[in-house]
Each structure stands twice: as structure tokens, then as C-alpha cells.
Amino acid sequence: MQSLLLLCSCLTASLILIEAEVDINIATANQIHKNLNRTVSPCTDFWNFACGGFVNNSKYVDNFEWVEDQFASAMVEFMESNLGEDDSRTPRLIQKMRSYYKACKEDKQNVKTSDPLDELTDWLPGFSKFLEHGLNGVFFDERVDVAANDSTRLVIQIKMPELSASYSAQRAERLLRLYKLEDEDVVRRLIRNLQELQDKYRVENPVVFTFNYSEIKKQIPLIEWNSICSQLLGENHTSEELDQLLFEVSDMEYLQEISQFLANLDSRHINMYLRTRLFVFIEESKPRERNPKSCIHHMRAILPLGINYIYDRFVYQNRDQDTRDVDKILTHLKKTFDIYLSANRLKLTAHQLTYVRAKLKGIQLKVGNLPEEKSDEFYDNHYESANFSDSSFLANLFQALALRTRQQHAGLLNPESKLDLKRYYVNDNVVKARTSPFYENERNTITVPMEFLQWPLFDHRQHSIFRQSLLGAVLGHEMNHAFEQEGILFDAAGNESLVGLEIRESLAFRNALKCAEGKPFVSLKERLADINGLQLAYDSFFGLDHDSRLFEYRPYAFESEFTAPQLFHLSYAQFFCGSLPPVIAHDRDDERVNVSVGNLRQFAYDFKCETSDSSICEMWRSREETVSTSNGHP
Missing domain, CATH: 3.40.390.10 (Collagenase (Catalytic Domain))
Structure with missing residues (x-):
């Protein structure tokens, strides 16, 4: 209890300082005055009048960075304290969060930049293995969501990649150009052809079709649905379980043409592009720099339940x-x-x-x-299947990405695939x-x-x-x-x-x-x-x-x-x-x-x-x- 009080006193020091020095309302009004730019009229450019002085008077890029920094500071203090070491409620969750944090902060190893794709050659060819580890939106976007006419029924949504995915494709193309890999020109043509197909078929509100498993295999037969479902749902599912899956499919013409297009390509070229995109995905997912605060920000995104639980309970x-x-x-x-x-x-x-x-x-x-769920058992078991270590950040990252995929797809094989609202x-x-x-x-x-x-x-x-x-x-x-x-x-x-x-x-x-x-x-x-x-x-x-x-x-x-x-x-x-x-x-x-x-x-x-x-x-x-x-x- 004493350690908890000590930590809380440290975490709230900045707010206590505000109270001690000046009333919170005076502090807020003073901050508004600091941000003003009185050289412009509020009538002609109100944002500039109200915010034009912010950049010159703040060490932060914006107010989001400010509050995120306060959050990260508080969580760093927790991670580097002894608080929760003997916790009897969620010891496994706390230990796993601290292991991930420690590896993120201390393990500086990255995918080698000399030839980053060499380290990914062990990955199996085909899309499903990459999809299992979170790489999505390459040839199509696959996600678990709820049905349009039943907001509690889980479905698999299949559609064209989001427009924002084109940034990752551009980064992959620059990577291929930089390392001058074998068959680089072929893969770069593949990227351009994919973009042309997406531009050809992209519409604002595409028609959505609902299929069961048998129907989607007939409608888009050249995509390896058996392999994808086995990778995402595990090998132990039955044919009856697969038949109860519902697919909501958008951009049908694109998906049919892209499946034919991929079927005519050399699998080596597809795999090279997938490995390139995987490298880009890793670079986008990990912190740009490894330090305590950046690791907390990264964990907020990739392990939200664990980080939010700790913040809510201890901070x-x-x-x-x-x-x-x-x-x-x-x-x-x-x-x-x-x-x-x-x-x-x-x-x-x-x-x-x-x-x-x-x-x-x-x-x-x-x-x-x-989630509404309050039981200690739920939280303590949430990351049980992830084998986080204290020493390998990249291994932990792949563990976390695969865990997210498993958790997002786990409910699909439940009776009638209903969303567990209590644990959502x-x-x-x-x-x-x-x-x-x-x-x-x-x-x-x-x-x-x-x-x-x-x-x-x-x-x-x-x-x-x-x-x-x-x-x-x-x-x-x-x-x-x-x-x-x-x-x-x-x-x-x-x-x-x-x-x-x-x-x-x-x-x-x-x-x-x-x-x-x-x-x-x-x-x-x-x-x-x-x-x-x-x-x-x-x-x-x-x-x-x-x-x-x-x-x-x-x-x-x-x-x-x-x-x-x-x-x-x-x-x-x-x-x-x-x-x-x-x-x-x-x-x-x-x-x-x-x-x-x-x-x-x-x-x-x-x-x-x-x-x-x-x-x-x-x-x-x-x-x-x-x-x-x-x-x-x-």
C-alpha cells in the first residue's frame, strides 16, 4: 500500500504543482493567452488568432502529444517500479506487460538493413501465413466485424485494400529499388498492376454480397480459402463450423480479377512482394526510436487491453x-x-x-x-498464449501481432458467431x-x-x-x-x-x-x-x-x-x-x-x-x- 501511495504521489506531481502555484482555471486561461497570435484578426483567421502562438510556447507538437506524454510518463514510472510484483489478481498480465516493455526498451536489434528480406525467407509462401501475423490490405483486406443487419453477428469482411494502404505499397516499391533485388522489375510491375486494378474498381459505396463458405469458394475460386481459414481459425475446425461462417464481400469484380491475376503469377514474385510488405509493416508497427516513452506509446496501440488495464487500476x-x-x-x-x-x-x-x-x-x-468484463481471470488469461521474452523485441512483436489475429477471429467458431459484448x-x-x-x-x-x-x-x-x-x-x-x-x-x-x-x-x-x-x-x-x-x-x-x-x-x-x-x-x-x-x-x-x-x-x-x-x-x-x-x- 505504501508503494502505491508513493507512486500515485509521483504520478500526480504535475497536477499538484498546478494547484500549488495557481488555480486550475487561471492556469487554463493563462495557457489560452500564451497560445494567442494577436497580429491577426479573429474574424479573418480564428485558428491563427487562437493558436498561432502555440508552437513558439510549447515543447510539444500539439495538445495530443502533451497528454500522451503525461500518460507515458506515468506508465514508465509504473513499469520501472516494484508495484504489482506480488499482485495476486493479475500477476501474469503484469509480468507479460513488463517483459514486452523491457525488451522494447533494451533490445536494440532490428531487421538487418543490409538485406532485410533475407531474414524473412523462412516465411511460408502464400498469403495466409502473412495474414496470420497481421499483414493485411496487400491484395485484399480481411477483417472480422459485425453484419450490416445484425450488429452482434460476427462476419468476415472481404474487400479491396483501403486507400491508405497505397502508402505502404509505395514504401515497398522504394525498398525494392533501394536493394536492387533479383526480379525487382517484375515485382515493381506487380505493384503497379495492383494499383491500376484498385483505381479501376474503387467506388465510394460498393455493393456488398453475403456468402457462406461454400458460396465464396465458388464466387472467388482462385483464392486459397481453405489455407486462409486454417491459418486464421486453426487446424481443428470442422466442415460444419466452416459452413456457419458468413462473409460480407465488397468490390466483387476487383476480387475476381485480382484472384485471376495472382493465379497467373510466379509464386516466387508474390512471396517476394509479401516479404517486402511485411518488412514495411514491421517498420510501421514498431517505435521509430526505442526509449521508455516510445515503448509505452507502441504498447498502447498493439497491447491496448493490458496497458489500459494497468493505467486504470494503478494510475x-x-x-x-x-x-x-x-x-x-x-x-x-x-x-x-x-x-x-x-x-x-x-x-x-x-x-x-x-x-x-x-x-x-x-x-x-x-x-x-x-470491456465491461471485470473478472481478474479474464484479464490475467488474455495474453496467456503470447510468449513474450525480456530480451527479443522483434520476437515479441510477432507474438503480439499473431495474438491479435487469433483473438479477433476466435469468436467466429462460436455458436452463431455472436459478438461477446461483455468482453468487447x-x-x-x-x-x-x-x-x-x-x-x-x-x-x-x-x-x-x-x-x-x-x-x-x-x-x-x-x-x-x-x-x-x-x-x-x-x-x-x-x-x-x-x-x-x-x-x-x-x-x-x-x-x-x-x-x-x-x-x-x-x-x-x-x-x-x-x-x-x-x-x-x-x-x-x-x-x-x-x-x-x-x-x-x-x-x-x-x-x-x-x-x-x-x-x-x-x-x-x-x-x-x-x-x-x-x-x-x-x-x-x-x-x-x-x-x-x-x-x-x-x-x-x-x-x-x-x-x-x-x-x-x-x-x-x-x-x-x-x-x-x-x-x-x-x-x-x-x-x-x-x-x-x-x-x-x-
Whole structure:
């Protein structure tokens, strides 16, 4: 017990320092002021005004790196302490996590760069062996998910590789060029042919076919399904068990042509490409540098259950309070959204309103990516079949990758292949763990990672204007993924629904989409979530009829320069402060902030900007003339 108290005192030292030196609200307000760039106008470039000073005043790239560093520091202290050595509840899990960490930190051996493929020559030819160890999205993407019409029924989804997989293919091609391997030109032509086939058949919403095992073997006969199933499910399955498998297959024409294409190739060339892609996959999965913190970040992604369990049990001090506060914010957002539905801007029919209200009511909150299962036995046995050592990081990495594959496929041979909801957690990315909250359509659930709930992004001691502006807008963003053009298709139970399709095809809904499409975007659904999420957070805090031109604001004790609405916007923008990241799934951060505040009609009132309401995009939000409800927060 004394060691636990000592560790906790060390892990919370930074927060105690904040309390000792300055009130948490003053610290938050001071941080906002440090980030400002007063050489620009908030009306012309709000992100630059709110965040332009961040890079010069912070040692971190952005706020995510900041909170991730705090998390890693706490976990390093645990890993290098004696805490848990004599633990009677989950001794095996703790030992395996420490073994993986020790090898990651101390074993500096990598795949030899002189000729990296030589070390992978022992791998069996054929795709299934590589698939077993996590290499996916080369010729096609295979994953275990749930059925479109039954969010608890496990199916095997087969589809064309994701667009993002092309980056790995490009890295593999550069590797072949660098080492001038035998038959390099043939394999490089193979890569280009694969890309041409994907470009030829890629569509935004491909038709999905459902097959059983016998049917998929007939539809795409040249892929070795027997070998793949044996590798992924083990050799001891019966023909009856295979026959109960369901496959949801997208991009049928691509899969049929790629199977014919591969059947005509020399297996040596296929195997060389697979080994090249495996090397790239290893390089992408392991830490760029081996040090204590980078090993924790790597383990967050590849061993999420173990790392989150340890953090939750031994480190996290405020789970109960944080959960209550986050749930309170989400509840308030849902109440405001329900007022939107009463105004019915989109002119939904009665049964459509019932559909949306049921989904809104059913949205669940999950703090921390951990399953509902609480038994010590479950956690202690989770990594039992992985033979992690203290000395070989690469061997441990392959063990972890193979373990993930086994665990993701284990439920397929259960009766009717039902998802074990009590033991479900997100285990989806070996390269980068999620830090920001995320929404899952199939679960109708918002998960808030424990890493996120740290200052400067969140602290339960902060004034509500800080908590409800930043976290409120983030939760509002995730909540609105349930109601954008893709999310609306899923009902409250996570199943695709014709009612959702009716709503998406309605004139008012399509017009709302057209408005948001007015400026170039990377992802329309992310833009909609940004715009609608900020509007929802603002209305939830200030009230739906709030007009800052009608109020005289008293300064907060911790902030005298900015009025409450101005401080709300500045706090919201802090989420996006940092060096502008490369564009992947969202617009660039400055664009996200500027587009969002530009579509909040009150922002112009709050900062006394000139604007035209005709350019404002609103989807679910009530029109000004239809509301008369105020929450009275200013």
C-alpha cells in the first residue's frame, strides 16, 4: 500500500504543482493567452488568432502529444517500479506487460538493413501465413466485424485494400529499388498492376454480397480459402463450423480479377512482394526510436487491453469523477439535440423522428477503452498464449501481432458467431492508438480514452465553460457522427435501416449536405460533425436563443479580458492548437476551426465580425425564429 501511495504521489506531481502555484482555471486561461497570435484578426483567421502562438510556447507538437506524454510518463514510472510484483489478481498480465516493455526498451536489434528480406525467407509462401501475423490490405483486406443487419453477428469482411494502404505499397516499391533485388522489375510491375486494378474498381459505396463458405469458394475460386481459414481459425475446425461462417464481400469484380491475376503469377514474385510488405509493416508497427516513452506509446496501440488495464487500476485517480462529469456533458448535449428535433428543421415524418430519437436516446458513453468484463481471470488469461521474452523485441512483436489475429477471429467458431459484448473493446490499429474520443455506429457508443482526460484538454476542477466548450464540442462532434450521411443509416441498435436511408435521401437532408459541400473538404462526414458539433456545444451551454449583443458580461474571476462567449470559442480552439498535421481523414486543423466558427452565426456577434447569415450551414439546428429556450450560462 505504501508503494502505491508513493507512486500515485509521483504520478500526480504535475497536477499538484498546478494547484500549488495557481488555480486550475487561471492556469487554463493563462495557457489560452500564451497560445494567442494577436497580429491577426479573429474574424479573418480564428485558428491563427487562437493558436498561432502555440508552437513558439510549447515543447510539444500539439495538445495530443502533451497528454500522451503525461500518460507515458506515468506508465514508465509504473513499469520501472516494484508495484504489482506480488499482485495476486493479475500477476501474469503484469509480468507479460513488463517483459514486452523491457525488451522494447533494451533490445536494440532490428531487421538487418543490409538485406532485410533475407531474414524473412523462412516465411511460408502464400498469403495466409502473412495474414496470420497481421499483414493485411496487400491484395485484399480481411477483417472480422459485425453484419450490416445484425450488429452482434460476427462476419468476415472481404474487400479491396483501403486507400491508405497505397502508402505502404509505395514504401515497398522504394525498398525494392533501394536493394536492387533479383526480379525487382517484375515485382515493381506487380505493384503497379495492383494499383491500376484498385483505381479501376474503387467506388465510394460498393455493393456488398453475403456468402457462406461454400458460396465464396465458388464466387472467388482462385483464392486459397481453405489455407486462409486454417491459418486464421486453426487446424481443428470442422466442415460444419466452416459452413456457419458468413462473409460480407465488397468490390466483387476487383476480387475476381485480382484472384485471376495472382493465379497467373510466379509464386516466387508474390512471396517476394509479401516479404517486402511485411518488412514495411514491421517498420510501421514498431517505435521509430526505442526509449521508455516510445515503448509505452507502441504498447498502447498493439497491447491496448493490458496497458489500459494497468493505467486504470494503478494510475488513474479520477475515473469516477471524470465519468460523472463527461456523462453530464453528454446528457446536456442530447437534451439540446432533442430540442432540435422538436423544431424539426429537416421536416422528418413521425416514424423518422421516432427513429432518430431512439438512436439519440440509445447513445452510450464509455470512459476508457476497456470491456465491461471485470473478472481478474479474464484479464490475467488474455495474453496467456503470447510468449513474450525480456530480451527479443522483434520476437515479441510477432507474438503480439499473431495474438491479435487469433483473438479477433476466435469468436467466429462460436455458436452463431455472436459478438461477446461483455468482453468487447476496440483493438483496431497497431500503428497509432486513439487518444481523441471516437464514435462507433455498430455499438452506438462514444468512447473517451483515459489519455484524453488530462489537463490541458480536460480537468474536472475546471470551470464549466472550459469543460463544455472543448470536451463538449468534441463529444458533440462524435455524437453528430450518428446523424451525418453515413451514420444516419444505422439504427439505435447499430443495424443498417431503410428509415435511415429515407432520411438521407430526403430533399432537406440533401440540401444540408450541399451547403456543407460549398468549400473543398477531405471528408464530408467529418466536416458535418465539426460544424454540427460546435453548434450543439454552443447551444447546450448558452441556450438556443443566445445573442451576445443583448448581454452585459461580468468578467470571470480567472479571466477579465474576454467575455464568456469569446472565451468559449478560444477554449474550443485549444483542442486544435499545434503544428498543422498532414491531411489524412480530416481537413487541416486551421480549416476545421475556421469553417466551424464560420458556420456558427453567433460567432460573428461574439467577436463583432461582419458576416452574412446566408452563408451559414445548419443541418439539425433550429432556426432562430423557432426557438425560445435559454440555458442562461453567460
